[in-house]
Amino acid sequence: MCRLELCARSGLTGDELKVEQGIILAQLAFVKLLSNNKAEAAKLISDIQSQTYCLLLVISHHYRNVDAVTRAIAMNNQLVLEPSENPFTNLRILSAAAHSFTPSKPFLAQLRPFNANMALAESIAKKPAKKQKLDSLDCATATSRLYMELEDATDVLAKLLSIFHRDESNVAVGLLLVQWHTQAGNRQDAAAILERLIHASKDLGVKYVPGLVSLAVSLLPEEASTPLLLDAKRYWDKQTSSVQSSIIEGTF
Protein backbone atom coordinates (compact mmCIF):
# COMPACT_ATOMS: atom_id res chain seq x y z
CA MET A 1 0.00 0.00 0.00
CA CYS A 2 1.49 3.37 -0.92
CA ARG A 3 1.61 6.31 1.43
CA LEU A 4 -0.97 8.28 -0.54
CA GLU A 5 -3.42 5.42 -0.32
CA LEU A 6 -2.79 5.06 3.42
CA CYS A 7 -3.40 8.79 3.92
CA ALA A 8 -6.62 8.60 1.98
CA ARG A 9 -7.89 5.60 3.90
CA SER A 10 -6.92 6.95 7.34
CA GLY A 11 -8.32 10.42 6.74
CA LEU A 12 -5.04 11.98 7.92
CA THR A 13 -2.90 14.31 5.90
CA GLY A 14 0.55 13.12 4.98
CA ASP A 15 2.18 15.32 7.65
CA GLU A 16 -0.25 14.17 10.34
CA LEU A 17 0.44 10.57 9.45
CA LYS A 18 4.19 11.14 9.67
CA VAL A 19 3.89 12.61 13.14
CA GLU A 20 1.60 9.91 14.51
CA GLN A 21 3.68 7.06 13.12
CA GLY A 22 6.88 8.66 14.40
CA ILE A 23 5.41 8.70 17.91
CA ILE A 24 4.44 5.03 17.69
CA LEU A 25 7.90 4.05 16.46
CA ALA A 26 9.61 6.05 19.22
CA GLN A 27 7.49 4.22 21.77
CA LEU A 28 8.22 0.89 20.08
CA ALA A 29 11.94 1.65 20.26
CA PHE A 30 11.54 2.28 24.00
CA VAL A 31 9.82 -1.10 24.40
CA LYS A 32 12.66 -2.79 22.50
CA LEU A 33 15.18 -1.00 24.72
CA LEU A 34 13.41 -2.17 27.88
CA SER A 35 13.19 -5.70 26.46
CA ASN A 36 16.99 -5.60 26.01
CA ASN A 37 16.56 -5.93 22.26
CA LYS A 38 19.20 -3.31 21.64
CA ALA A 39 19.79 -3.99 17.95
CA GLU A 40 16.15 -3.43 17.00
CA ALA A 41 15.89 -0.43 19.31
CA ALA A 42 18.97 1.13 17.73
CA LYS A 43 17.61 0.53 14.23
CA LEU A 44 14.26 2.13 15.04
CA ILE A 45 15.87 5.12 16.74
CA SER A 46 18.26 5.58 13.86
CA ASP A 47 15.35 5.42 11.40
CA ILE A 48 13.43 8.04 13.37
CA GLN A 49 16.47 10.29 13.51
CA SER A 50 17.12 9.95 9.81
CA GLN A 51 13.39 10.15 9.07
CA THR A 52 13.53 7.06 6.89
CA TYR A 53 11.65 4.15 8.35
CA CYS A 54 9.24 1.43 7.41
CA LEU A 55 5.70 1.46 8.66
CA LEU A 56 4.92 -1.29 11.12
CA LEU A 57 2.28 -2.64 8.81
CA VAL A 58 3.23 -1.39 5.40
CA ILE A 59 6.48 -2.60 3.88
CA SER A 60 7.50 0.53 2.09
CA HIS A 61 10.17 3.17 2.67
CA HIS A 62 9.17 6.78 2.88
CA TYR A 63 10.94 10.00 3.73
CA ARG A 64 9.03 11.72 6.45
CA ASN A 65 9.32 14.37 9.12
CA VAL A 66 9.23 13.58 12.80
CA ASP A 67 8.06 16.20 15.27
CA ALA A 68 10.60 17.81 17.60
CA VAL A 69 9.44 16.10 20.78
CA THR A 70 9.57 12.62 19.25
CA ARG A 71 13.02 13.38 17.91
CA ALA A 72 14.15 14.57 21.37
CA ILE A 73 12.95 11.31 22.94
CA ALA A 74 14.74 9.33 20.23
CA MET A 75 17.94 11.34 20.83
CA ASN A 76 17.75 10.66 24.56
CA ASN A 77 17.23 6.93 24.03
CA GLN A 78 19.97 6.76 21.42
CA LEU A 79 22.43 8.13 23.97
CA VAL A 80 21.37 5.43 26.41
CA LEU A 81 22.12 2.83 23.75
CA GLU A 82 25.18 4.30 22.11
CA PRO A 83 26.84 6.99 24.22
CA SER A 84 29.75 8.83 22.67
CA GLU A 85 33.16 8.39 24.25
CA ASN A 86 33.33 12.17 24.38
CA PRO A 87 31.35 13.30 27.44
CA PHE A 88 30.97 16.81 26.03
CA THR A 89 29.30 15.41 22.90
CA ASN A 90 26.85 13.50 25.09
CA LEU A 91 26.13 16.60 27.12
CA ARG A 92 25.58 18.70 23.99
CA ILE A 93 23.19 16.16 22.47
CA LEU A 94 21.26 15.80 25.72
CA SER A 95 21.01 19.57 26.09
CA ALA A 96 19.61 19.82 22.58
CA ALA A 97 17.11 17.05 23.31
CA ALA A 98 15.99 18.66 26.56
CA HIS A 99 15.70 22.02 24.81
CA SER A 100 13.26 20.48 22.31
CA PHE A 101 11.37 18.45 24.90
CA THR A 102 10.74 20.98 27.68
CA PRO A 103 8.52 23.42 25.74
CA SER A 104 5.96 20.62 25.27
CA LYS A 105 5.19 20.97 29.01
CA PRO A 106 5.79 17.34 29.96
CA PHE A 107 4.57 15.85 33.23
CA LEU A 108 7.14 15.52 36.01
CA ALA A 109 7.32 11.77 35.42
CA GLN A 110 8.06 12.36 31.75
CA LEU A 111 10.72 14.96 32.50
CA ARG A 112 12.50 12.85 35.12
CA PRO A 113 14.53 10.64 32.73
CA PHE A 114 15.79 13.74 30.91
CA ASN A 115 16.81 15.40 34.18
CA ALA A 116 18.50 12.24 35.46
CA ASN A 117 20.45 11.73 32.23
CA MET A 118 21.43 15.38 32.15
CA ALA A 119 22.71 15.25 35.73
CA LEU A 120 24.72 12.14 34.92
CA ALA A 121 26.15 13.65 31.73
CA GLU A 122 27.09 16.83 33.63
CA SER A 123 28.82 14.79 36.30
CA ILE A 124 30.80 12.80 33.75
CA ALA A 125 31.77 16.00 31.94
CA LYS A 126 32.88 17.47 35.28
CA LYS A 127 30.38 20.25 34.97
CA PRO A 128 29.23 21.53 38.37
CA ALA A 129 25.74 20.32 39.21
CA LYS A 130 22.98 22.90 39.14
CA LYS A 131 21.76 23.94 42.56
CA GLN A 132 18.19 22.86 42.03
CA LYS A 133 15.96 21.36 44.67
CA LEU A 134 16.09 17.60 44.41
CA ASP A 135 12.95 15.52 44.37
CA SER A 136 13.68 13.21 47.31
CA LEU A 137 12.52 10.19 45.31
CA ASP A 138 14.49 11.10 42.20
CA CYS A 139 17.18 8.55 43.00
CA ALA A 140 18.61 8.49 39.48
CA THR A 141 19.49 12.17 39.63
CA ALA A 142 20.75 11.93 43.19
CA THR A 143 22.84 8.90 42.36
CA SER A 144 24.33 10.55 39.32
CA ARG A 145 25.46 13.43 41.53
CA LEU A 146 27.36 10.93 43.64
CA TYR A 147 29.35 9.98 40.58
CA MET A 148 32.01 12.64 41.00
CA GLU A 149 32.21 12.13 44.73
CA LEU A 150 32.77 8.40 44.27
CA GLU A 151 34.94 8.47 41.18
CA ASP A 152 38.23 9.14 42.97
CA ALA A 153 37.39 7.15 46.08
CA THR A 154 39.76 4.27 46.71
CA ASP A 155 37.18 2.53 48.89
CA VAL A 156 33.75 3.23 47.41
CA LEU A 157 31.89 1.24 50.06
CA ALA A 158 33.58 3.14 52.88
CA LYS A 159 32.80 6.42 51.12
CA LEU A 160 29.14 5.47 50.67
CA LEU A 161 28.88 4.40 54.30
CA SER A 162 30.41 7.68 55.35
CA ILE A 163 27.87 9.67 53.30
CA PHE A 164 25.04 7.53 54.66
CA HIS A 165 26.28 8.02 58.21
CA ARG A 166 25.98 11.80 57.74
CA ASP A 167 22.36 11.47 56.53
CA GLU A 168 20.63 8.15 56.97
CA SER A 169 17.49 9.49 55.25
CA ASN A 170 19.40 9.77 51.95
CA VAL A 171 17.32 7.41 49.81
CA ALA A 172 19.75 7.27 46.89
CA VAL A 173 22.77 6.37 49.04
CA GLY A 174 20.72 4.00 51.17
CA LEU A 175 19.46 2.11 48.15
CA LEU A 176 22.95 1.99 46.62
CA LEU A 177 24.23 0.38 49.81
CA VAL A 178 21.31 -2.05 49.90
CA GLN A 179 22.07 -3.02 46.30
CA TRP A 180 25.79 -3.32 47.03
CA HIS A 181 25.24 -5.65 49.99
CA THR A 182 22.56 -7.66 48.19
CA GLN A 183 24.77 -8.28 45.18
CA ALA A 184 27.56 -9.38 47.51
CA GLY A 185 25.16 -11.80 49.19
CA ASN A 186 25.19 -9.84 52.47
CA ARG A 187 21.46 -9.90 53.03
CA GLN A 188 21.74 -9.05 56.73
CA ASP A 189 23.81 -5.93 56.04
CA ALA A 190 21.37 -4.91 53.29
CA ALA A 191 18.43 -5.34 55.68
CA ALA A 192 20.22 -3.34 58.40
CA ILE A 193 20.82 -0.42 56.01
CA LEU A 194 17.21 -0.50 54.85
CA GLU A 195 15.93 -0.49 58.42
CA ARG A 196 18.10 2.53 59.23
CA LEU A 197 16.92 4.31 56.08
CA ILE A 198 13.24 3.73 56.86
CA HIS A 199 13.72 4.66 60.51
CA ALA A 200 15.45 7.93 59.58
CA SER A 201 12.90 8.98 56.94
CA LYS A 202 10.99 11.95 58.30
CA ASP A 203 8.97 12.47 55.14
CA LEU A 204 6.22 9.85 55.44
CA GLY A 205 5.42 10.13 51.73
CA VAL A 206 8.96 8.84 51.14
CA LYS A 207 9.04 6.39 54.04
CA TYR A 208 5.88 4.65 52.87
CA VAL A 209 6.48 4.88 49.13
CA PRO A 210 5.48 1.52 47.57
CA GLY A 211 8.97 0.70 46.28
CA LEU A 212 10.60 1.03 49.71
CA VAL A 213 7.81 -0.83 51.49
CA SER A 214 7.97 -3.59 48.89
CA LEU A 215 11.74 -3.84 49.34
CA ALA A 216 11.26 -4.01 53.10
CA VAL A 217 8.75 -6.83 52.75
CA SER A 218 11.23 -8.85 50.70
CA LEU A 219 14.31 -8.09 52.81
CA LEU A 220 13.20 -7.66 56.41
CA PRO A 221 11.87 -10.35 58.73
CA GLU A 222 8.09 -10.55 58.96
CA GLU A 223 7.98 -9.06 62.46
CA ALA A 224 9.60 -5.90 61.09
CA SER A 225 7.94 -5.69 57.69
CA THR A 226 4.33 -6.36 58.74
CA PRO A 227 4.01 -3.33 61.07
CA LEU A 228 5.60 -1.19 58.36
CA LEU A 229 3.11 -2.48 55.81
CA LEU A 230 0.20 -1.69 58.13
CA ASP A 231 1.60 1.77 58.95
CA ALA A 232 1.93 2.42 55.21
CA LYS A 233 -1.68 1.36 54.65
CA ARG A 234 -2.87 3.67 57.44
CA TYR A 235 -0.83 6.51 55.99
CA TRP A 236 -2.12 6.11 52.42
CA ASP A 237 -5.69 5.59 53.69
CA LYS A 238 -5.58 9.09 55.19
CA GLN A 239 -4.39 10.78 52.02
CA THR A 240 -7.08 12.45 49.96
CA SER A 241 -5.25 13.26 46.78
CA SER A 242 -2.46 12.17 44.50
CA VAL A 243 -1.74 8.52 43.81
CA GLN A 244 -2.83 6.98 47.10
CA SER A 245 -6.02 5.36 45.86
CA SER A 246 -4.10 3.42 43.22
CA ILE A 247 -1.57 2.37 45.83
CA ILE A 248 -4.21 1.18 48.30
CA GLU A 249 -6.19 -0.63 45.61
CA GLY A 250 -3.14 -2.29 44.14
CA THR A 251 -1.23 -3.20 47.27
CA PHE A 252 -3.67 -4.26 49.93
Added chain:
Amino acid sequence: MEDFATSVRIYEELAKGGGESVDHEAEDITSNLSAARAQSTWTAGIGRGQYSTHGNDGYEVCFNHAYELIALGKFSEAEEALARAESSFLPPQQTGC
Protein backbone atom coordinates in the same frame (compact mmCIF):
# COMPACT_ATOMS: atom_id res chain seq x y z
CA MET B 1 -1.69 19.21 39.28
CA GLU B 2 -0.72 15.77 38.00
CA ASP B 3 -3.33 14.11 40.24
CA PHE B 4 -3.96 11.23 37.86
CA ALA B 5 -5.77 8.95 40.32
CA THR B 6 -8.46 11.58 40.83
CA SER B 7 -8.74 12.27 37.12
CA VAL B 8 -9.23 8.53 36.52
CA ARG B 9 -12.12 8.49 38.99
CA ILE B 10 -13.72 11.53 37.37
CA TYR B 11 -13.43 10.11 33.86
CA GLU B 12 -14.82 6.78 35.07
CA GLU B 13 -17.85 8.60 36.44
CA LEU B 14 -18.25 10.55 33.20
CA ALA B 15 -17.96 7.32 31.19
CA LYS B 16 -20.86 5.83 33.17
CA GLY B 17 -23.02 8.72 32.00
CA GLY B 18 -22.58 7.65 28.42
CA GLY B 19 -21.45 11.07 27.18
CA GLU B 20 -23.93 11.30 24.30
CA SER B 21 -24.80 14.98 24.60
CA VAL B 22 -21.96 16.18 22.37
CA ASP B 23 -20.65 14.56 19.19
CA HIS B 24 -17.78 12.15 19.90
CA GLU B 25 -18.01 12.94 23.64
CA ALA B 26 -17.95 9.25 24.61
CA GLU B 27 -14.84 8.68 22.49
CA ASP B 28 -13.14 11.70 24.03
CA ILE B 29 -13.95 10.52 27.55
CA THR B 30 -12.65 7.00 26.83
CA SER B 31 -9.51 8.43 25.29
CA ASN B 32 -8.86 10.76 28.23
CA LEU B 33 -9.63 7.97 30.69
CA SER B 34 -7.04 5.73 29.04
CA ALA B 35 -4.46 8.54 29.21
CA ALA B 36 -5.18 9.22 32.88
CA ARG B 37 -5.01 5.50 33.70
CA ALA B 38 -1.69 5.12 31.91
CA GLN B 39 -0.11 8.10 33.64
CA SER B 40 -1.53 7.00 37.00
CA THR B 41 0.03 3.57 36.51
CA TRP B 42 3.39 5.14 35.73
CA THR B 43 3.17 7.41 38.77
CA ALA B 44 1.95 4.83 41.29
CA GLY B 45 3.72 1.85 39.71
CA ILE B 46 0.56 -0.21 40.16
CA GLY B 47 -1.92 -1.28 37.51
CA ARG B 48 -5.65 -0.85 37.81
CA GLY B 49 -6.78 -4.02 36.03
CA GLN B 50 -8.87 -4.47 32.92
CA TYR B 51 -11.33 -1.87 31.71
CA SER B 52 -13.83 -1.44 28.94
CA THR B 53 -13.01 0.81 26.02
CA HIS B 54 -16.72 1.04 25.14
CA GLY B 55 -15.89 -0.02 21.59
CA ASN B 56 -13.43 2.85 21.15
CA ASP B 57 -10.22 1.15 20.09
CA GLY B 58 -8.83 4.08 18.19
CA TYR B 59 -5.27 5.27 17.98
CA GLU B 60 -5.17 7.19 21.26
CA VAL B 61 -6.75 4.43 23.34
CA CYS B 62 -4.43 1.76 21.92
CA PHE B 63 -1.37 3.99 22.31
CA ASN B 64 -2.27 4.89 25.90
CA HIS B 65 -2.95 1.25 26.66
CA ALA B 66 0.53 0.40 25.36
CA TYR B 67 1.99 3.12 27.61
CA GLU B 68 0.22 1.57 30.60
CA LEU B 69 1.44 -1.94 29.66
CA ILE B 70 5.03 -0.67 29.47
CA ALA B 71 4.71 0.68 33.00
CA LEU B 72 3.63 -2.80 34.09
CA GLY B 73 6.56 -4.46 32.30
CA LYS B 74 4.29 -6.24 29.81
CA PHE B 75 6.44 -5.51 26.81
CA SER B 76 5.06 -8.09 24.36
CA GLU B 77 1.51 -6.91 24.99
CA ALA B 78 2.69 -3.32 24.65
CA GLU B 79 4.15 -4.09 21.22
CA GLU B 80 0.84 -5.62 20.15
CA ALA B 81 -1.04 -2.57 21.38
CA LEU B 82 1.31 -0.29 19.43
CA ALA B 83 0.75 -2.33 16.28
CA ARG B 84 -2.99 -1.96 16.84
CA ALA B 85 -2.52 1.77 17.34
CA GLU B 86 -0.98 2.00 13.90
CA SER B 87 -3.57 -0.29 12.36
CA SER B 88 -6.26 2.02 13.72
CA PHE B 89 -5.25 4.57 11.08
CA LEU B 90 -7.03 2.23 8.72
CA PRO B 91 -10.83 1.74 8.53
CA PRO B 92 -12.35 0.02 11.63
CA GLN B 93 -11.94 -3.66 10.87
CA GLN B 94 -9.27 -4.66 13.37
CA THR B 95 -9.72 -6.24 16.79
CA GLY B 96 -9.76 -4.04 19.87
CA CYS B 97 -7.04 -3.39 22.44
